[in-house]
Amino acid sequence: MLTGPTNAQADHAMLPRATLEEEARQEFVASLKFHVATELAGTMKDVYLSRLAPEYERQHGHAPRDVREVAAVMKDQPAYRYWSALQRASQEMMWHAAQVPVEREAERINANARAVPETRGTLRLDAALEMPRYLAAVDIHCMPGNYHARAGGESDLSQGAVYDRGVYIYAMGRLGRRNEDLGASLARHLRGAHPDFRPRRILDLGCTVGHSTLPYCEAFPDAEIHAVDVAAPMLEYAHARARALGKVVHFSQQNAESLDFPDGHFDLVVSHILVHETSHKAIRNIMREAHRVLRPGGLVAHAETTLYRHMKPYDAFMLDWDARNNNEPYWTAFHHLEPEGLAEETGFGRENAFEWSVPSSAALPDADRTSGRFQAGDFGGSGYWYVFGAFRR
Ligand SMILES: C[S@@+](CC[C@H](N)C(=O)[O-])C[C@H]1O[C@@H](n2cnc3c(N)ncnc32)[C@H](O)[C@@H]1O
Numbered sequence: 001m002l003t004g005p006t007n008a009q010a011d012h013a014m015l016p017r018a019t020l021e022e023e024a025r026q027e028f029v030a031s032l033k034f035h036v037a038t039e040l041a042g043t044m045k046d047v048y049l050s051r052l053a054p055e056y057e058r059q060h061g062h063a064p065r066d067v068r069e070v071a072a073v074m075k076d077q078p079a080y081r082y083w084s085a086l087q088r089a090s091q092e093m094m095w096h097a098a099q100v101p102v103e104r105e106a107e108r109i110n111a112n113a114r115a116v117p118e119t120r121g122t123l124r125l126d127a128a129l130e131m132p133r134y135l136a137a138v139d140i141h142c143m144p145g146n147y148h149a150r151a152g153g154e155s156d157l158s159q160g161a162v163y164d165r166g167v168y169i170y171a172m173g174r175l176g177r178r179n180e181d182l183g184a185s186l187a188r189h190l191r192g193a194h195p196d197f198r199p200r201r202i203l204d205l206g207c208t209v210g211h212s213t214l215p216y217c218e219a220f221p222d223a224e225i226h227a228v229d230v231a232a233p234m235l236e237y238a239h240a241r242a243r244a245l246g247k248v249v250h251f252s253q254q255n256a257e258s259l260d261f262p263d264g265h266f267d268l269v270v271s272h273i274l275v276h277e278t279s280h281k282a283i284r285n286i287m288r289e290a291h292r293v294l295r296p297g298g299l300v301a302h303a304e305t306t307l308y309r310h311m312k313p314y315d316a317f318m319l320d321w322d323a324r325n326n327n328e329p330y331w332t333a334f335h336h337l338e339p340e341g342l343a344e345e346t347g348f349g350r351e352n353a354f355e356w357s358v359p360s361s362a363a364l365p366d367a368d369r370t371s372g373r374f375q376a377g378d379f380g381g382s383g384y385w386y387v388f389g390a391f392r393r
Pocket of ligand 1: 135147182205206207212229230231254277282
């Protein structure tokens, strides 16, 4: 298991067993990503701050103010092009390194899914549900086969293992030993900031393999936990993984834009890095549905990476790399979202919108939290999560 720059992924019955060579390759990719995100990104930022931004200011009378102006300075810099090429290469290597052991182990992973003991948790699939076009049209973040691939035939759920292992390598372990940091951080924040809020029913939208869902079982042990996704292999894997870890969750295959739960059914609706993968129209539909299924007094909270207007222009430019280089077509538009306007449009009312900066629960090295040199953004590396949403009055 990966031990390099961070810690080791917590084992469970659904993870593939890597050979020593495969493990070494995964370790190498994580180390390469770490090098790119620290040494290369840090040096590039130093050069930008000490030389390139002051040069721009001398010419224009102001420092670069937004992603576009930083891009004008950076995009042809050899150091940036080198960093960008390595970042993209490491992304492709990461999926490949995660995929090879899964392909070899697919039969065992599928057999384990059938063998893990039942809990009171359930799985409801809908073979007629269509993948929304915004998701089906691209291999999002360069993941071969996207969320719905069944490389090994119609009951193969091993794509879930590619995601499970891939995310751990991607985040270099910085999302925690169960890749749980987004859910764990938001759940901890809710408990701390709203100690009287005792949700009885919680819904996690776009749950994938349940990384962020399971922390709610721990944070709110009396609540009934539901989780939906459109991708069947992810849900099948999530259901088996939850059982392997002894957690009770009710998974169902549904489009978050059009849920089959009754009105006012939930006290809390959450999502974690879902919204930036959906379209302008879908975000509005998802918020309207959240409003419908929430009871008065409940709330919806979406955990994401930070909106650009809350970031320094250089850091926003670096985060925007994904839109242009990592098959994230909705990334830029999402990072310009206006939560108050969205709350108004979708029935919550702008006065009920909120934006929170939620400290990350994962044990990050202090130096990375405070130095500003770690390439912040979607690695869980920045030390906090951006959460937006609205209260249902
Ligand atoms: C980046 S993953 C989310 C990761 C997960 N929430 C976590 O924290 O580990 C995005 C997920 O959202 C799902 N998704 C995208 N659009 C959806 C929709 N309209 N309804 C339900 N699920 C959706 C995708 O299938 C995918 O599994």
